Amino acid sequence: xxxxxxxxxxxxxxxxxxxxxxxxxxxxxxxxxxxxxxxxxxxxxxxxxxxxxxxxxxxxxxxxxxxxxxxxxxxxxxxxxxxxxxxxxxxxxxxxxxxxxxxxxxxxxxxxxxxxxxxxxxxxxxxxxxxxxxxxxxxxxxxxxxxxxxxxxxxxxxxxxxxxxxxxxxxxxxxxxxxxxxxxxxxxxxxxxxxxxxxxxxxxxxxxxxxxxxxxxxxxxxxxxxxxxxxxxxxxxxxxxxxxxxxxxxxxxxxxxxxxxxxxxxxxxxxxxxxxxxxxxxxxxxxxxxxxxxxxx
Amino acid sequence: xxxxxxxxxxxxxxxxxxxxxxxxxxxxxxxxxxxxxxxxxxxxxxxxxxxxxxxxxxxxxxxxxxxxxxxxxxxxxxxxxxxxxxxxxxxxxxxxxxxxxxxxxxxxxxxxxxxxxxxxxxxxxxxxxxxxxxxxxxxxxxxxxxxxxxxxxxxxxxxxxxxxxxxxxxxxxxxxxxxxxxxxxxxxxxxxxxxxxxxxxxxxxxxxxxxxxxxxxxxxxxxxxxxxxxxxxxxxxxxxxxxxxxxxxxxxxxxxxxxxxxxxxxxxxxxxxxxxxxxxxxxxxxxxxxxxxxxxxxxxxxxxxxxxxxxxxxxxxxxxxxxxxxxxxxxxxxxxxxxxxxxxxxxxxxxxxxxxxxxxxxxxxxxxxxxxxxxxxxxxxxxxxxxxxxxxxxxxxxxxxxxxxxxxxxxxxxxxxxxxxxxxxxxxxxxxxxxxxxxxxxxxxxxxxxxxxxxxxxx
Numbered sequence: 162x163x164x165x166x167x168x169x170x171x172x173x174x175x176x177x178x179x180x181x182x183x184x185x186x187x188x189x190x191x192x193x194x195x196x197x198x199x200x201x202x203x204x205x206x207x208x209x210x211x212x213x214x215x216x217x218x219x220x221x222x223x224x225x226x227x228x229x230x231x232x233x234x235x236x237x238x239x240x241x242x243x244x245x246x247x248x249x250x251x252x253x254x255x256x257x258x259x260x261x262x263x264x265x266x267x268x269x270x271x272x273x274x275x276x277x278x279x280x281x282x283x284x285x286x287x288x289x290x291x292x293x294x295x296x297x298x299x300x301x302x303x304x305x306x307x308x309x310x311x312x313x314x315x316x317x318x319x320x321x322x323x324x325x326x327x328x329x330x331x332x333x334x335x336x337x338x339x340x341x342x343x344x345x346x347x348x349x350x351x352x353x354x355x356x357x358x359x360x361x362x363x364x365x366x367x368x369x370x371x372x373x374x375x376x377x378x379x380x381x382x383x384x385x386x387x388x389x390x391x392x393x394x395x396x397x398x399x400x401x402x403x404x405x406x407x408x409x410x411x412x413x414x415x416x417x418x419x420x421x422x423x424x425x426x427x428x429x430x431x432x433x434x435x436x437x438x439x440x441x442x443x444x445x446x447x448x449x450x451x452x453x454x455x456x457x458x
Numbered sequence: 459x460x461x462x463x464x465x466x467x468x469x470x471x472x473x474x475x476x477x478x479x480x481x482x483x484x485x486x487x488x489x490x491x492x493x494x495x496x497x498x499x500x501x502x503x504x505x506x507x508x509x510x511x512x513x514x515x516x517x518x519x520x521x522x523x524x525x526x527x528x529x530x531x532x533x534x535x536x537x538x539x540x541x542x543x544x545x546x547x548x549x550x551x552x553x554x555x556x557x558x559x560x561x562x563x564x565x566x567x568x569x570x571x572x573x574x575x576x577x578x579x580x581x582x583x584x585x586x587x588x589x590x591x592x593x594x595x596x597x598x599x600x601x602x603x604x605x606x607x608x609x610x611x612x613x614x615x616x617x618x619x620x621x622x623x624x625x626x627x628x629x630x631x632x633x634x635x636x637x638x639x640x641x642x643x644x645x646x647x648x649x650x651x652x653x654x655x656x657x658x659x660x661x662x663x664x665x666x667x668x669x670x671x672x673x674x675x676x677x678x679x680x681x682x683x684x685x686x687x688x689x690x691x692x693x694x695x696x697x698x699x700x701x702x703x704x705x706x707x708x709x710x711x712x713x714x715x716x717x718x719x720x721x722x723x724x725x726x727x728x729x730x731x732x733x734x735x736x737x738x739x740x741x742x743x744x745x746x747x748x749x750x751x752x753x754x755x756x757x758x759x760x761x762x763x764x765x766x767x768x769x770x771x772x773x774x775x776x777x778x779x780x781x782x783x784x785x786x787x788x789x790x791x792x793x794x795x796x797x798x799x800x801x802x803x804x805x806x807x808x809x810x811x812x813x814x815x816x817x818x819x820x821x822x823x824x825x826x827x828x829x830x831x832x833x834x835x836x837x838x839x840x841x842x843x844x845x846x847x848x849x850x851x852x853x854x855x856x857x858x859x860x861x862x863x864x865x866x867x868x869x870x871x872x873x874x875x876x877x878x879x880x881x882x883x884x885x886x887x888x889x890x891x892x893x894x895x896x897x898x899x900x901x902x903x904x905x906x907x908x909x910x911x912x913x914x915x916x917x
Binding site: 257259262264287288289290291294295297299301302303304305313314317318352353367370 | 509532719796799800801802803804805807808809812816817820821
């Protein structure tokens with residue numbers, strides 16, 4: 162795989178040709194930096210798991226994501242940060258085609274999982290989602306027992322033979338999600354009876370159970386208290402051994418704690434991407450600096 | 459007479475409203491901010507003081523006036539009339555009333571009666587004048603009271619809202635008291651029925667034949683009041699209806715909520731609900747004139763014996779009728795399942811139908827059960843279709859091709875036409891009504907409980 166830095170031209174010409182956009186851009190305080198919207202930093206990695214090139218997302222006529230290109234390395238945790246509405250969740254949802262469930266949403270460009278183009282017509286989106294799992298902002302356990310919540314995925318994919326194997330898989334998944342000790346005696350209680358943090362770990366166990374390659378996490382801790390958050394962050398760090406993790410977060414501390422690489426999004430553009438340490442200690446783009454120093458966002 | 463007084467009082471209260479408002483401006487020296495409440499509240503306050511006391515006296519007066527006048531007239535009658543036994547006195551009073559209102563009387567009026575009638579008319583005119591004077595002066599007194607009470611510190615807004623509160627409470631209790639009244643009237647008649655027919659025979663008897671001989675010399679059966687065949691018939695027809703309505707309703711609900719495009723849904727859902735708007739009489743003759751002969755023809759061609767009025771025809775059409783109950787309510791509860799449940803399932807690689815089968819339906823099940831139970835109680839209480847299409851013979855059978863009868867049909871046949879309200883035949887209708895009421899009430903309570911439990915799960 163090529164390791165050269167790929168420069169992505171932002172389609173600014175097109176924007177300047179449109180007087181309306183230009184006017185709103187002029188009234189914005191960030192106009193000076195906004196003129197150069199190429200991504201700053203190295204978008205590629207040595208052993209990529211997923212590759213996005215020139216990805217655009219439209220909601221009806223409105224363009225939500227503009228020419229985003231980045232690599233997601235195998236067994237790394239990459240954090241997407243940025244102010245609300247910057248499109249980081251939209252990019253995340255492109256990675257397992259969850260955007261397909263929104264009728265007005267349209268995605269162009271190229272996204273590859275290993276070497277397969279996931280937007281290819283031949284791809285079975287159901288299989289793709291088994292390979293690229295997802296954990297949502299709000300814990301969303303099914304109204305079933307704890308056991309059945311975890312067994313759900315393996316059952317629909319026919320991953321196990323017999324009850325004994327299923328028991329083993331469910332226990333192993335809960336163990337990996339660090340939840341087994343707490344729920345061992347109450348496997349048949351409803352998943353909704355757990356606390357918020359436990360529910361979120363149940364959702365992670367549920368995602369792990371189908372043995373995905375990539376796990377997408379959309380602000381997984383935003384509905385949790387600090388202790389539950391700490392537990393999830395610890396878990397993310399452990400999961401990195403076996404999975405590639407993409408996490409969207411509003412908490413910069415969290416991004417700094419759990420991720421190896423960080424991508425900063427702003428109004429649908431990927432502004433800067435790089436090693437997490439570098440982004441937080443020495444941001445190269447003015448917008449990134451403004452954001453992480455808390456000047457806006 | 460009474461109407462014109464009522465209208466005058468209303469007019470007076472409108473005047474009172476403006477007076478009160480003006481007074482509020484005056485006491486506030488023209489600055490509304492000096493007042494506790496907005497001027498319109500002072501207006502309403504005055505109008506209420508004008509209306510409420512006067513209206514309550516008005517109502518009392520109208521209720522008791524006639525009895526009072528009659529007492530006075532009777533007291534003024536000659537002793538030979540006055541000392542008649544009560545039932546005969548009643549007849550005299552009736553004659554008197556007829557005489558006063560110019561109707562026919564039972565015999566030529568004698569002078570005593572004519573004098574009494576004059577007395578009556580005189581008292582009535584007097585009463586009306588007194589009523590006018592009392593009511594209007596009470597209204598004016600109320601206005602005067604309110605006028606004097608209005609000051610910047612008067613909490614007119616709170617007072618008015620208290621009165622509104624009382625009105626709201628009264629309105630909400632009307633429905634409750636009506637239900638209570640219906641229940642009591644049915645219960646009392648049923649008690650009389652159960653004195654004539656043992657309750658065990660009614661509940662467990664297998665024979666329904668309510669014809670009773672009115673006179674000793676009349677030919678006729680002594681009557682059999684076993685309600686089991688009726689409830690069995692009701693159950694059979696409702697069962698057939700549910701077999702039609704539940705799958706079709708549920709599947710159309712699933713299609714509408716999960717698969718249909720918004721455009722299609724916007725057209726299809728109201729179209730489906732039109733079914734609920736068709737009068738049941740129309741369903742009834744559709745069942746009797748179109749469906750029943752059709753079923754009979756098919757059955758005969760297959761060598762089956764089909765009654766011309768079959769449970770199947772009534773059940774089928776009733777099933778069609780309650781499809782919208784099932785589909786519309788189920789559609790709502792399926793839509794109420796949070797999107798995050800669907801997302802969670804899709805994100806695990808589940809297809810749409812797996813998501814529906816394993817996540818949506820279990821999550822929405824309590825609500826769906828609730829909607830089905832509501833549809834069942836609707837089916838049990840349905841009358842028109844079964845009257846026209848199910849027949850009258852109280853067969854105890856499970857064969858849907860035979861004619862059966864239902865509880866509602868029997869109530870209708872027992873109570874149509876001239877009835878004597880002391881024979882068990884007529885009273886049986888009330889006992890049946892009571893049973894039906896209890897059954898549907900239980901079903902409704904279960905349904906509401908189930909639906910409530912479901913709501914708690916997601917809020």
